[in-house]
Amino acid sequence: MTHLGSVTRIYIGSLNKKFVLSASKRLKLLIANQGVIEIDFSKVLVIEQANTRFHWCGFFQTNEPWNHDHRINPDFELMIVTEGVLKLVIEGKQMEVHPGNMLLIPPQIDFAGFGDVADVCFYWVHFEAATETDGSGKGWQLPFFSQEIMLDNELLLIQQMQTIKQMDFPDSTLIDAYLHTLLLSISEKYKQPLNAKKNKHYLVDYMKQFLQRNYQRTVTVEEIAHYFGYNKAYISNLFSREVGETITQYLNTLRLEAARQALLTTSDSIREIANQHGFEDEKYFSRLFSKKYQQSPRFYRKCYGRIEKM
Numbered sequence: 538m539t540h541l542g543s544v545t546r547i548y549i550g551s552l553n554k555k556f557v558l559s560a561s562k563r564l565k566l567l568i569a570n571q572g573v574i575e576i577d578f579s580k581v582l583v584i585e586q587a588n589t590r591f592h593w594c595g596f597f598q599t600n601e602p603w604n605h606d607h608r609i610n611p612d613f614e615l616m617i618v619t620e621g622v623l624k625l626v627i628e629g630k631q632m633e634v635h636p637g638n639m640l641l642i643p644p645q646i647d648f649a650g651f652g653d654v655a656d657v658c659f660y661w662v663h664f665e666a667a668t669e670t671d672g673s674g675k676g677w678q679l680p681f682f683s684q685e686i687m688l689d690n691e692l693l694l695i696q697q698m699q700t701i702k703q704m705d706f707p708d709s710t711l712i713d714a715y716l717h718t719l720l721l722s723i724s725e726k727y728k729q730p731l732n733a734k735k736n737k738h739y740l741v742d743y744m745k746q747f748l749q750r751n752y753q754r755t756v757t758v759e760e761i762a763h764y765f766g767y768n769k770a771y772i773s774n775l776f777s778r779e780v781g782e783t784i785t786q787y788l789n790t791l792r793l794e795a796a797r798q799a800l801l802t803t804s805d806s807i808r809e810i811a812n813q814h815g816f817e818d819e820k821y822f823s824r825l826f827s828k829k830y831q832q833s834p835r836f837y838r839k840c841y842g843r844i845e846k847m
Contacts, residue, residue, distance in 0.1 A: 578632070578681045579681075580680075581679065581681070582668060582679050583679075584667065585667045585669050585676050586717065589717060590664060591709055591713050592612055592663040592665060593662075594660070594661065594662040594698050594699060595661055595699070596658070596661075596802065597659055597660075597661065598657070598802060599655065602654065603655065603657065604649075604654070605623070605625060606650070607648075610645075610663070611644055611645070612663050612664060613641065613642070613666055614641070614642045616639070616640045616641075616642070616660070616661045617638075617695070618635060618637070618658070619637075619658045619660065619692070620636055620658040620798075621657035622657065623657055623659055624652050624654055625640075625648050628647055634682075636795070639723070640681070641679055641680065641681050643681075658798075662695060677723075677724040678727055679727070684746070685742070687726065687790075690722060691719055691723060694715055695719065697715060698712055701715060738779055741775065744776055747764065748784070748788050752792050752795065752814070752815050753814055753815050756788060758773055788815070789825055792816065793825060793829050793830075796810050796814040796816075796834070797830065799813065800834055807823065810834070
C-alpha cells in the first residue's frame with residue numbers, strides 16, 4: 538500500500554514484473570493470443586470460464602484533488618466506485634463513473650484521468666481471461682459499463698479476496714474461485730433484466746437512478762412523485778409491483794450497503810456514518826443494519842476489520 542497526502546492505495550496480489558513496465562512504452566502484450574479487444578461501452582464482453590486467473594486487487598481512496606495516471610494494462614481491470622466520481626478518458630472517450638457503477642477495461646486499452654477530482658473511492662480487480670470465440674454464449678457475460686446492476690455482495694467478495702491474498706496460500710486456487718464467483722455474480726445480475734418481462738414500465742429505472750443519486754439525504758415518496766409528475770399512490774404501487782419491494786425498502790438497501798462500505802473504509806463513528814447515509818436516527822440505523830447483516834455495525838467493523846490508511 539502507498540500513501541501520498543490524503544491518497545490511499547492498497548495493493549493486494551502478486552505483482553508481476555509486467556505490471557511495472559512504463560505505459561509510455563505502449564505494451565504489446567496479447568491476451569490469450571487474441572490481440573487487442575475493441576471496447577464498446579454499450580455492449581457486453583463474453584469471457585471463457587476456463588483459464589480465468591486472479592492477478593491483484595485493491596481499494597483506492599482520496600480526499601484531495603487527484604487524477605488517474607495514464608495507463609495501458611496488460612490484463613483486465615474491473616472497477617466499482619463506492620464514493621465520488623471517477624473521471625476517465627478511455628480511447629479518447631470521456632466517461633464519468635458514479636457510485637454503484639461498474640467499469641470493465643480490457644487489456645491494451647489506453648486510458649487516463651481528466652480533471653482533478655476529490656473524495657473518490659473505488660475497488661479494483663486485475664485478472665487475465667480469454668474472450669469466447671465459438672459464439673456459444675456459455676461464458677460469463679460482463680458489461681463494459683453498467684449503471685443498473687446492484688453491486689452489493691460483489692464488494693464483499695472483493696474484500697474477502699483481499700483478506701485471502703494476505704493469508705499467503707501456497708497457490709491461487711482459492712482466490713481464483715472467489716474471482717470466478719465474482720464474475721459469475723456480475724454476469725447473472727446482468728442477465729437478470731434481460732430475462733425480465735419486456736413490458737416493464739420505463740419510469741422504474743428512472744426512479745432507481747434518482748434514489749441512487751439521492752440516498753444520502755432525506756428522500757420522501759412525495760418528493761419522488763412530484764419530481765416525476767405523478768401522484769404518490771401511483772408511484773408507490775408501480776415501484777412495488779415492478780421491483781418487488783417498496784421505495785423505502787429499496788432506499789434503505791442502498792443506504793445500508795453504502796454504510797457497510799464506510800464501516801470498512803473510514804474511521805468515522807457509527808453516528809456519523811448513519812447521518813452521512815440518510816439515517817437521522819443512529820438507533821434506527823443500527824436496528825436495520827443488524828437485521829440485514831446479522832451483526833451490529835460496531836461488531837461488524839470489529840469482526841471484518843477496517844482498511845487502515847498508512
